[in-house]
Amino acid sequence: MNRIIHQWKKTIALTEQEMVLPNGKSITHTTIAHPGAAVIIPITAENKIVMVYQYRPSLRKWMLEVPAGTMELGENPLTCAARELEEETGYSAEELTALGQLTPMAGMCDEIQHLFIAKGLHKTARYECDEDEIIEVRCYSLSELKTMVINGEISDSKTIACLYKAKLCGYLD
Known part of the structure; x- marks a missing residue:
């Protein structure tokens, strides 16, 4: 029960x-x-990674993260990835490639995070964010992101894991 x-x-x-x-x-x-989530690494034509600088009320601080969002009930992970990418960053992607899954809190939550690489980005109008979302869109080189992870400026686990998985799979040079 x-x-x-x-x-x-x-x-x-x-x-x-x-x-x-x-x-x-x-x-x-x-x-x-939890219905699951999509986590996206959007890569521009200039080989920059589109990130979101987002205020997290639970932590009462700003976090630099890859775009991500919760799936609607019954929503396909690919559909969620395309929707969240556009909602959070104002980009759509010609190509969304599945990168695997993460289980972020297996001891207390059944969430599965579906990872994607987004390429062929086109600027669109950003949708209105959820009430609790305050987001700034920023672009960084992989080298800059590596330094930020090492220095502790990026501490979000899904961001670090997704970047590392993309690197291991040869999507990031």
């Missing part, structure tokens, strides 16, 4: 359920139920 303790934005919920672990032990487990 799954019991909703609290729900946020109609898509994310704190739930509690009875379950039996692989060792046979019965427990009551609390999970954040």
Whole structure:
């Protein structure tokens, strides 16, 4: 039985359920139920990476991150990636390539983050952001981003993991 303790934005919920672990032990487990997210590395024709400088109310500070967003219920990850890219950065992409998945908080949340590389970018009009989103769009070279990760200026885990995965897969030189 799954019991909703609290729900946020109609898509994310704190739930509690009875379950039996692989060792046979019965427990009551609390999970954040999340529909998943798309995480995008947009690469310009000049080989710059489009980033978002976003105020994060939970942390009460600005964070430099790759664009990302929560999937709507039943939404395809590719559709979400295209929508979030345009909403957050004002770019559309001719090419969105899947890069794999991340499980950001496996101990407490069922979220899966779907990673994408976006190329063939075209400037469009940015959509209106969500009420809690304050975003500035910025572009950086990979070298600049590496320095910012090393110096602690970028601490967002999905950003660091996605950049590293893209580098290992040969998308970033």
